[in-house]
Amino acid sequence: MPQWIAAVLDSRIVSRLARVVLTFMFWSSGIAKILDWNSGIGDMTHFHLNPPVLFNVATIVVQLGGSALLIWGRWAWLGAGALAVFTVLTIPIAHDFWAMTGPRRMGEMYVAVEHISICGALVLAAIVCRKEEARL
Helix, strand or coil: CCHHHHHHHHCHHHHHHHHHHHCHHHHHHHHHHHHCHHHHHHHHHHCCCCCHHHHHHHHHHHHHHHHHHHHHCCCHHHHHHHHHHHHHHHHHHHCCHHHCCHHHHHHHHHHHHHHHHHHHHHHHHHHHHHHHHHHC
C-alpha cells in the first residue's frame, strides 16, 4: 500500500469524517423530524406506531444520540449498537417486502439488504473507534 494511502487511513480526522458520513442518513433524518415535526408524526402514524409522538421522540433520540456517540468515538459501541438495532427494526416495520408484490417488492427488498449492510458498517466503525482508543 502506498504510504500516503496508509497515512490517510490512519488519520483520526479521516476516521471522524467517515463516521460523520456513515451516520448522515441517521442524523439528517433526526434533524428533519425536529424541523418538520408534523411530517415525523405523519411517518409514525403511517407505520401504525402508537403513540406517534412517543415514537417520533424515540426515533429522534436514537438517530441523533447514536450518531453523536459514534462520531464522538468515546462510546461508539453504544451508538453503533443503537443505530444497528434501530436499522434492523425498520425492516419489518417499514420495508416488509415479503408482504408486497410487483416492483415495489423488489425496491423494498433492496432497501432491507442495504440496511443489513449499514449494520456491518456500523460495527466496523465501532471497531475502528476501539482501536483508536487503544492507541491513546
